[in-house]
Amino acid sequence: MFQNLDPLLHSQLRLAIVSILVTVEEAEFLFLKEKTNATAGNLSVQIEKLQEAKYIKVEKSFKGKYPLTKCAITKKGLKAFEAYVQVLQQYIKPNN
Amino acid sequence: MFQNLDPLLHSQLRLAIVSILVTVEEAEFLFLKEKTNATAGNLSVQIEKLQEAKYIKVEKSFKGKYPLTKCAITKKGLKAFEAYVQVLQQYIKPNN
């Protein structure tokens, strides 16, 4: 009856990150931090996990003299997100 | 932008349990076990957590000679589920 929910996306913060990334070309670390209200430490960890899974790609550079981390969704990440939403419907739809 | 997802419901198994319970008067332990494909141990633990939170009520009796555990959603649990679904929409809706 219930398919498994991708554990990588079934995390409040990682889901929020991906949720943002599917709507924008790319997003900076601090942008994600503000939107998600996450602590920097947590955000750093969860971004890395999404990157390890190749759900997002992370590009580190400099903005002026400060480090700058940009994230963008990958094709794999987009598919995973869409699949996650599909499965989730089984859980939250009325009359499952 | 993103409201917090009730951590009690943001668990695959607990969400599945509640998801079933919102659609039926009551459900037996083994019924939930089959529907969710959970192990008995895990199901036992998660049922207890939902009960502690008063999201469900659990009634233990006997069916013939065997122990029988019946679960049903409470008003509080129903509200929590509905709220959870509302918040979740922020994460999974296109264009959030």
Added chain:
DNA sequence: ATAAAGTAGTTTATAATATAAACCAAAAAA
């Protein structure tokens, strides 16, 4: 009557996950 297998769970030990706090290196401000 006894042993072996089954029912319906619970408890416990461990692994995975999430989070905050402490830390780092460089830059800017006082």
Added chain:
DNA sequence: TTTTTTGGTTTATATTATAAACTACTTTAT
């Protein structure tokens, strides 16, 4: 020049999830 701020990372701990072992019986087979 010390203090604070920026933009993060690392580490230690708390929380959560899970499987395996266990309990307390019942049924079936011998």
